Amino acid sequence: MDCITILAQTVETAGETPEAPEGAIVPIDRFWECVTSLDKLEAFTFIAFGVVCLFYGWRVFRILVAISFALIGLFVGIWINELLINGNEIWLGIICMALFAFFSVPLMRWGVSILGAAAGGILTGGGWYAAGLPEQYIWAGIIIGVVAGGMISFIIFKAAVMLFTSLGGSALVVVGILAIMYRYSGAAEQIQELVFTHNWFLPAILLVPMAAGMLLQNRFIKRSKDWHV
Numbered sequence: 001m002d003c004i005t006i007l008a009q010t011v012e013t014a015g016e017t018p019e020a021p022e023g024a025i026v027p028i029d030r031f032w033e034c035v036t037s038l039d040k041l042e043a044f045t046f047i048a049f050g051v052v053c054l055f056y057g058w059r060v061f062r063i064l065v066a067i068s069f070a071l072i073g074l075f076v077g078i079w080i081n082e083l084l085i086n087g088n089e090i091w092l093g094i095i096c097m098a099l100f101a102f103f104s105v106p107l108m109r110w111g112v113s114i115l116g117a118a119a120g121g122i123l124t125g126g127g128w129y130a131a132g133l134p135e136q137y138i139w140a141g142i143i144i145g146v147v148a149g150g151m152i153s154f155i156i157f158k159a160a161v162m163l164f165t166s167l168g169g170s171a172l173v174v175v176g177i178l179a180i181m182y183r184y185s186g187a188a189e190q191i192q193e194l195v196f197t198h199n200w201f202l203p204a205i206l207l208v209p210m211a212a213g214m215l216l217q218n219r220f221i222k223r224s225k226d227w228h229v
Contacts, residue, residue, distance in 0.1 A: 025135040026125075031202075032195055035178045043179040050172030054213035057165025058158075058221050064165060065111045066101045073100025113153035116160030119167045120149020126203035158221060166213035170206050 038046065057064060077096030104111045124145025128138045153160030178195075182188045194201045 025138055026129050028196060028202075032192070035175055036182060038176070038179040040180065040183070043176040043183075046172045046176030046179070050169040050174075050176060050209075053165050053169030053172065054209060055169075055216050055220075057169060057213070058161055058217045061112065061161045061165055062105075062108060064168065065108060065115065066104050068115055068164075068168075069104040069111055070097045070101035073097040076100070109157065112157065112160050112164070113150060115164040116153030117146045117150035119164040120152070121146035122167060123207075124148070126206065130200040130203040132199050162214045162217045162221075166210045166217065167206075169213055170208075170210035173209050174202075174205050 052060070053064065073096040074093045077093035080096070081092045121142040122145070125138055125142040128141035129135070133141070149160075149163065152163070178191065182191055185191070
């Protein structure tokens with residue numbers, strides 16, 4: 001299965017899902033479509049790659065930064081094409097993907113800082129959502145996290161590496177596990193209900209493996225004298 005097919009599957013509906021409440025901003029329905037579209041092989045691939053990011057992200061963070069910015073470039077290219085309504089959508093996305101990945105290498109520290117800031121925004125936004133605060137003001141919480149995460153990333157570079165790799169790995173692991181449980185545990189309705197009716201559920205299951213990943217990465221980095229950034 002090629003990459004374009006996998007990307008397409010993440011946005012197609014694999015069955016009926018509850019509609020998001022009116023005025024909802026957090027795209028829970030999109031997240032759930034991504035979970036339910038994964039087959040067993042893709043789910044285990046997500047889990048395996050997520051575990052590598054969680055525990056070994058500090059070793060391969062340069063590759064992860066390049067991949068992250070390549071994906072950002074892909075979606076930026078598709079978005080620009082939709083705005084201009086001109087040209088080939090796939091080729092424009094591929095061109096932007098290559099450019100973003102190429103420039104992320106010489107600008108690695110800036111790339112890590114941007115991803116660290118984004119991770120901080122996701123964390124504070126998730127905390128806002130878990131607390132049941134009004135979603136229309138969630139951007140206030142996200143901005144606080146972006147500013148804090150960006151400042152930490154510029155001051156303590158290793159913290160930024162651990163933050164974005166642990167968060168990314170945790171997200172992959174959570175999506176993979178939910179996909180497997182949805183298809184094979186016999187508790188699909190209960191899992192769906194937790195996702196859509198309990199705001200605390202997704203932030204909580206995302207935070208646990210992320211915290212474990214950061215603790216282990218910190219320990220590994222201290223024991224590795226040859227690691228440098």
